[in-house]
Amino acid sequence: xxxxxxxxxxxxxxxxxxxxxxxxxxxxxxxxxxxxxxxxxxxxxxxxxxxxxxxxxxxxxxxxxxxxxxxxxxxxxxxxxxxxxxxxxxxxxxxxxxxxxxxxxxxxxxxxxxxxxxxxxxxxxxxxxxxxxxxxxxxxxxxxxxxxxxxxxxxxxxxxxxxxxxxxxxxxxxxxxxxxxxxxxxxxxxxxxxxxxxxxxxxxxxxxxxxxxxxxxxxxxxxxxxxxxxxxxxxxxxxxxxxxxxxxxxxxxxxxxxxxxxxxxxxxxxxxxxxxxxxxxxxxxxxxxxxxxxxxxxxxxxxxxxxxxxxxxxxxxxxxxxxxxxxxxxxxxxxxxxxxxxxxxxxxxxxxxxxxxxxxxxxxxxxxxxxxxxxxxxxxxxxxxxxxxxxxxxxxxxxxxxxxxxxxxxxxxxxxxxxxxxxxxxxxxxxxxxxxxxxxxxxxxxxxxxxxxxxxxxxxxxxxxxxxxxxxxxxx
Amino acid sequence: xxxxxxxxxxxxxxxxxxxxxxxxxxxxxxxxxxxxxxxxxxxxxxxxxxxxxxxxxxxxxxxxxxxxxxxxxxxxxxxxxxxxxxxxxxxxxxxxxxxxxxxxxxxxxxxxxxxxxxxxxxxxxxxxxxxxxxxxxxxxxxxxxxxxxxxxxxxxxxxxxxxxxxxxxxxxxxxxxxxxxxxxxxxxxxxxxxxxxxxxxxxxxxxxxxxxxxxxxxxxxxxxxxxxxxxxxxxxxxxxxxxxxxxxxxxxxxxxxxxxxxxxxxxxxxxxxxxxxxxxxxxxxxxxxxxxxxxxxxxxxxxxxxxxxxxxxxxxxxxxxxxxxxxxxxxxxxxxxxxxxxxxxxxxxxxxxxxxxxxxxxxxxxxxxxxxxxxxxxxxxxxxxxxxxxxxxxxxxxxxxxxxxxxxxx
Ligand SMILES: Cc1cc2nc3c(=O)[nH]c(=O)nc-3n(C[C@H](O)[C@H](O)[C@H](O)COP(=O)(O)OP(=O)(O)OC[C@H]3O[C@@H](n4cnc5c(N)ncnc54)[C@H](O)[C@@H]3O)c2cc1C
Ligand SMILES: Cc1cc2nc3c(=O)[nH]c(=O)nc-3n(C[C@H](O)[C@H](O)[C@H](O)COP(=O)(O)OP(=O)(O)OC[C@H]3O[C@@H](n4cnc5c(N)ncnc54)[C@H](O)[C@@H]3O)c2cc1C
Numbered sequence: 001x002x003x004x005x006x007x008x009x010x011x012x013x014x015x016x017x018x019x020x021x022x023x024x025x026x027x028x029x030x031x032x033x034x035x036x037x038x039x040x041x042x043x044x045x046x047x048x049x050x051x052x053x054x055x056x057x058x059x060x061x062x063x064x065x066x067x068x069x070x071x072x073x074x075x076x077x078x079x080x081x082x083x084x085x086x087x088x089x090x091x092x093x094x095x096x097x098x099x100x101x102x103x104x105x106x107x108x109x110x111x112x113x114x115x116x117x118x119x120x121x122x123x124x125x126x127x128x129x130x131x132x133x134x135x136x137x138x139x140x141x142x143x144x145x146x147x148x149x150x151x152x153x154x155x156x157x158x159x160x161x162x163x164x165x166x167x168x169x170x171x172x173x174x175x176x177x178x179x180x181x182x183x184x185x186x187x188x189x190x191x192x193x194x195x196x197x198x199x200x201x202x203x204x205x206x207x208x209x210x211x212x213x214x215x216x217x218x219x220x221x222x223x224x225x226x227x228x229x230x231x232x233x234x235x236x237x238x239x240x241x242x243x244x245x246x247x248x249x250x251x252x253x254x255x256x257x258x259x260x261x262x263x264x265x266x267x268x269x270x271x272x273x274x275x276x277x278x279x280x281x282x283x284x285x286x287x288x289x290x291x292x293x294x295x296x297x298x299x300x301x302x303x304x305x306x307x308x309x310x311x312x313x314x315x316x317x318x319x320x321x322x323x324x325x326x327x328x329x330x331x332x333x334x335x336x337x338x339x340x341x342x343x344x345x346x347x348x349x350x351x352x353x354x355x356x357x358x359x360x361x362x363x364x365x366x367x368x369x370x371x372x373x374x375x376x377x378x379x380x381x382x383x384x385x386x387x388x389x390x391x392x393x394x395x396x397x398x399x400x401x402x403x404x405x406x407x408x409x410x411x412x413x414x415x416x417x418x419x420x421x422x423x424x425x426x427x428x429x430x431x432x433x434x435x436x437x438x439x440x441x442x443x444x445x446x447x448x449x450x451x452x453x454x455x456x457x458x459x460x461x462x463x464x465x466x467x468x469x470x471x472x473x474x475x476x
Numbered sequence: 477x478x479x480x481x482x483x484x485x486x487x488x489x490x491x492x493x494x495x496x497x498x499x500x501x502x503x504x505x506x507x508x509x510x511x512x513x514x515x516x517x518x519x520x521x522x523x524x525x526x527x528x529x530x531x532x533x534x535x536x537x538x539x540x541x542x543x544x545x546x547x548x549x550x551x552x553x554x555x556x557x558x559x560x561x562x563x564x565x566x567x568x569x570x571x572x573x574x575x576x577x578x579x580x581x582x583x584x585x586x587x588x589x590x591x592x593x594x595x596x597x598x599x600x601x602x603x604x605x606x607x608x609x610x611x612x613x614x615x616x617x618x619x620x621x622x623x624x625x626x627x628x629x630x631x632x633x634x635x636x637x638x639x640x641x642x643x644x645x646x647x648x649x650x651x652x653x654x655x656x657x658x659x660x661x662x663x664x665x666x667x668x669x670x671x672x673x674x675x676x677x678x679x680x681x682x683x684x685x686x687x688x689x690x691x692x693x694x695x696x697x698x699x700x701x702x703x704x705x706x707x708x709x710x711x712x713x714x715x716x717x718x719x720x721x722x723x724x725x726x727x728x729x730x731x732x733x734x735x736x737x738x739x740x741x742x743x744x745x746x747x748x749x750x751x752x753x754x755x756x757x758x759x760x761x762x763x764x765x766x767x768x769x770x771x772x773x774x775x776x777x778x779x780x781x782x783x784x785x786x787x788x789x790x791x792x793x794x795x796x797x798x799x800x801x802x803x804x805x806x807x808x809x810x811x812x813x814x815x816x817x818x819x820x821x822x823x824x825x826x827x828x829x830x831x832x833x834x835x836x837x838x839x840x841x842x843x844x845x846x847x848x849x850x851x852x853x854x855x856x857x858x859x860x861x862x863x864x865x866x867x868x869x870x871x872x873x874x875x876x877x878x879x880x881x882x883x884x885x886x
Contacts, residue, residue: 226602231739277606280690280712304599306607380579387578394575396560399510400736405575436597438613442620456624463696465609467620470627472651 004030004165005357007184007193009172009207011038013148013339014331015199016155017346023162025359030193031156031164032186034171034203035463037423038416039152042201043339044426045276045308047225047265048148048256050074051337052089052140054108054115055244061317063111065341065348070142072343077146079368080154083257089143089239090118090127092134092293100243101138108140115140127238129295143239147257148339149426153416154369160415162365167191168419172200175211182211182327195327195356197349202273202311204318204332213322213330216313221248221335223265224278226286227304229434232261235296242293248310249336251286253294258429263290263297265308276307303434310335319345320352327356372428373410376402397447398440400433408444412451419452421445422462441467480506480554481796482789483570483584485561485737488516489778490769490785491590492544497789498588499551503796506582507553508572510560514548515541516592517615517770518778520622523643525670529779540778556580561591564737568764585796586764588788589752591737593770595640596730603635603727605692605701614640614728618647627651629724633701634658635689637665637672639776639864641728646675648726657720658683659703661710664838666730667864668776689725690717698725731774738765746820748810749773753820755805756829757791758784766792773818773832776866780832801825806848806879813839813884815863822880825873832868833882835861843885846871849878855885 006022008015011033022029035041050073056063077084093100101117108115116139123130123137130137156166170186175196177183184191200207205216233255242250247267255261266282283305290297313333322328329352331345338345375383375393386406387394393406411418411427418424421431421444430444431437437444445459445467452459460466482498484491487509498505513519518526521537528534531543548555559574568587572580595613603611612620612628618640620626630653634641637660645655658676663685665672676683684703690712691702700721704712733751744753744761751772752760758768768788769781794800803823810817810833817833831846839861846854846869853871861867861884871880 227599274695277691277693278602278604280604280714283602283604299602302600302602303597305602305604375573383573384578387573387575391575394573394578395558396510396573399560402562404573434597434600435594436599438595438597438616441616442624446624457626461609461696463609465696467609467626467628470630472621472625472627 001183001190001192004028004191004193005359006030006195006197006353007032007191008197008199010198010200011152011156011166012041012043012199012201013039013152013342014334014345016152016159017342018197018199018331018349019159019164019166020155021346021350022353023159023164024362024365025357026362027357027359029164030191031159031166032170032172032184032191033166033168036169036420036460037418037426037462038156038166039149039426040463042308042311043152044149045306046148046336046339047252047254047262048145048339049089049239049252049254050084050144050146051340052113052115052143053111053337054104054113054138054140055249056107056111056337058107058110061319062337062341065317065344066337067111067113068344069341073146073151073340076343077151080151080158081369081371082147082150082154084144084146085255085257086142086144087238087255088126088139088141089241090123090137090139091241091243092123092130092137093243094133095135097243098136101136104138113140114142127240129235130240131291131293131295134293145239145255145257151339153427157415158366158369161369162362166416172207172210175207195329195353197329197331197353199331201334202309204311204330205313208330208332211325211328213325213328216318216333218273218333219312220270220273220275221310221312222268222270222275222307223310224282224286224305224307225262225264226299226302227306228261228263228298229301229303230259232298232301233259236261240293251289253290258432273309276309278305278307304436317341317345319348329353373407375404375407397443398430398433400435401429403428403430405447408447409451412448419448420460420462421448421467424448478506478580478582480504480582481585482588482792483508483582484588484590484789485570486516486590486592486771487511487514487555488590488592488769489518489541489544490592490771490781491516491588492548493782493785494588494590494768494789494792495553496544496547496551497786498793499553501790501793503585503793505553507548507555508559508561508570509555509557512557514545514555520619521643522622523647526778529777530782561737564741564765586766586792588792589737589765589767589771590769590785591734591771593731593733593774595727596732598727601729603689603692606695608692608694608696608698610694610698610723611692611725611727614638614644614726617724617726618644621647621651627653629653629722631656631722632724632726633720633722634726634728636660636727636729637667637683638728638730639667639671641726642667642671642675644726644728645681646679649679649681655681656722659687659689660685661688661706662686664862665864669862669865688712690714692725698723701725731770733771733774735771746816748816749818754818755802755821755823756819757800758788758819759791759795764795773816776864780866806876808880808882811881811883813837813842813886814882817882822873822876824876827873828870829873830868830870831882832866834866835863835884838862839884839886844869844882845885846880846882848876848880851875851877
């Protein structure tokens with residue numbers, strides 16, 4: 001059985017950020033993830049907004065880590081070469097909504113967040129396409145957008161580059177204590193560790209139960225989205241919110257860091273920790289709500305629907321050391337603004353872990369990751385040079401997003417390798433465009449099959465499901 | 477910088493026929509094709525049913541493509557494979573990317589767009605429920621089956637009755653899969669009548685019209701789906717929801733012309749066809765840029781594609797040589813049951829013009845009327861007109877005396 005100093009359970013944005021911090025110390029650090037890639041659950045299906053932090057209840061952990069996390073995301077997205085844009089956000093209201101904005105302004109002041117109330121004219125300068133009824137807005141210049149899954153993948157890649165280990169397809173099914181160590185059982189074998197950090201998202205409370213730590217009741221709230229074609233991007237400059245309600249920040253219209261537009265999320269209460277199935281009535285709610293804030297809804301330009309699941313434990317994040325179990329740290333119940341808060345949560349978890357580990361920093365570690373080669377972003381001279389070195393950067397595989405074979409091969413051989421069609425898609429966008437892999441899906445499968453040296457029939461879409469299932473009848 | 481009279485973008489049946497016609501009209505011609513071979517979508521259509529009109533014989537898709545490929549080779553027309561056109565710049569310079577040649581810049585006297593179309597996806601129709609593995613566009617399943625030799629499932633449901641879906645219903649059945657059900661939102665099929673008969677009826681595959689999917693079930697692989705009839709508003713009647721198990725769902729819910737190259741470039745587009753608006757030479761509103769085949773409007777028969785591409789190719793050659801005469805144009809519009817008519821503009825002058833059209837519903841015994849100004853140019857009764865089958869009528873340019881309207885009299 002392999003022995004580790006510290007093990008993170010769960011490879012969402014929180015777990016990967018924590019592992020990234022740990023990997024800079026002289027430690028044997030491990031991350032166990034249930035799925036076949038990191039960022040496979042809530043971290044891949046959210047709004048991707050870097051919140052400013054004006055709406056969190058002052059004094060909560062949410063407020064604290066959101067405000068601390070915001071500048072860290074901007075800095076680290078740069079270091080990790082993850083698409084991001086500090087485009088600002090606006091909360092828009094009609095004539096009767098000014099009081100709501102003033103209340104937000106008060107919270108912003110308490111949280112130390114810069115905001116400004118704008119009238120209609122000033123709002124239109126920022127965002128010409130707000131709905132006609134909009135009279136005021138609350139502008140937060142520090143808000144913006146980031147690719148949430150690429151952020152987590154970036155943390156994972158950097159952690160692996162710095163010597164941490166990630167084991168995928170390794171759901172933790174049992175946690176035992178033995179001689180001051182924890183033994184974690186997974187289908188990939190048993191792992192021994194001095195310290196456990198629970199970052200298991202929707203299953204955070206289950207992991208606590210497995211370890212005999214504090215018991216929490218969890219509820220879930222699903223949110224459905226429309227993703228719009230990149231042709232809509234020119235119509236949206238900032239993140240457009242309605243006034244927040246008890247159910248959440250409301251249905252927004254926002255650009256994505258990769259150049260699309262999203263409408264969503266809805267807020268559907270559910271007690272199913274796996275419920276990410278969009279529903280007809282919820283999509284109808286989006287159709288009815290978007291026009292209230294945004295003048296140019298284009299549902300006919302939809303290229304995809306997706307859903308994310310908010311995990312709620314009480315009203316705040318649960319971050320801290322277990323009082324029932326020694327050497328057991330929790331970062332669970334991380335609902336919105338969890339993405340924004342993740343780097344700050346990770347810093348906090350690191351200092352808690354250090355109380356046990358007392359590790360020294362490594363003499364050297366990577367902070368700035370090598371830039372991804374993206375044909376779309378290069379100048380003509382750079383493209384010529386790249387293709388002269390490696391002709392695979394001249395072979396476009398995904399025609400909608402203009403992704404070349406070279407970029408796909410890079411994704412497959414990144415520090416945390418992409419081994420499925422979905423994992424390739426999350427790293428380099430092949431198959432994420434308007435044809436949704438209709439043209440390039442089979443090509444991506446062939447490249448995976450070749451690079452991983454496995455038959456085509458064993459290439460997975462993601463989560464263990466293969467695509468080319470049966471051979472057609474062989475001709476004699 | 478390369479220089480050509482005519483640069484053809486796309487090497488499917490449209491691109492090849494356009495290039496051949498351009499070459500035969502004396503133009504130095506280049507074909508840019510993204511794939512490793514010429515032939516386009518035909519390469520994966522291994523069924524019979526191509527060429528009945530154009531060659532007066534029935535052949536498979538690859539055979540049909542091969543005829544044209546040989547003609548391209550015989551003429552020594554320049555072809556760049558694995559070369560994807562990325563943009564069309566000022567004075568018709570096409571930029572393409574290729575592993576062999578790097579960034580290619582070709583200055584063209586005229587450009588023919590022949591990029592084909594793509595399939596509408598699960599996302600585009602906002603399919604509700606889970607998004608597991610096992611949901612494919614019919615064309616992707618066809619490619620996996622006919623090119624790579626793999627079957628995506630054994631218990632299949634098909635949403636939509638487009639031709640590719642119908643062809644795949646038969647193909648999967650002959651490969652031993654069970655096609656349990658075809659669901660179609662509309663009260664009629666969007667595919668060819670002959671495909672309904674030969675691909676569904678002959679195999680006892682049921683098709684339910686005015687039905688749609690309400691929820692996909694399964695994770696990580698599809699396990700089944702709920703479906704329901706729709707009311708007059710096309711919204712599902714949830715009380716009548718039913719369940720069917722399946723391990724694959726194929727979508728055949730429409731094709732969209734692949735116009736990314738010109739979208740947003742100011743070329744006038746038709747909101748109905750999603751292709752450019754063209755005159756009878758298939759020239760777009762951008763001078764010297766022509767369009768033909770599925771990128772112009774979705775065709776059900778490749779024979780029509782070849783014919784249309786021939787027109788575009790030779791006109792492009794004439795344009796490049798400064799010989800294309802464009803007179804004063806009249807507009808062609810469609811109404812009263814006719815979804816669209818193409819070309820959308822006709823130059824006044826001499827000669828015959830073939831108008832293509834599609835209707836918006838099934839009409840029995842309706843009369844198709846073409847009027848120009850005060851004059852009725854055509855009044856022809858059709859036994860059946862269906863959305864899945866493109867129709868055509870010929871008019872004489874010399875008869876034109878004003879804007880043209882194409883409509884149905886029921
Ligand atoms: C609809 C929606 C919109 C949101 N929008 C925003 C936003 O705009 N901005 C923002 O800042 N935040 C947003 N959030 C919040 C943010 O997405 C989450 O806070 C964040 O993704 C949570 O990350 P996580 O790592 O805790 O969870 P997850 O990403 O779910 O990661 C947990 C991981 O643990 C793994 N796991 C579970 N059980 C086990 C086990 N037994 N063994 C091993 N691994 C296990 C899971 O597979 C998963 O990969 C949104 C959330 C939702 C749902
Ligand atoms: C499944 C199926 C079944 C059919 N069955 C029949 C039948 O039975 N009988 C019949 O007559 N017709 C049938 N058809 C219709 C007929 O095949 C099509 O109408 C015809 O192939 C369209 O030709 P095209 O050249 O316009 O497009 P395509 O065949 O799609 O060719 C377009 C080409 O352009 C290339 N391209 C696209 N963008 C670029 C770019 N930017 N740069 C370079 N190259 C590019 C593509 O790679 C492709 O090779 C069928 C079609 C399908 C899909």
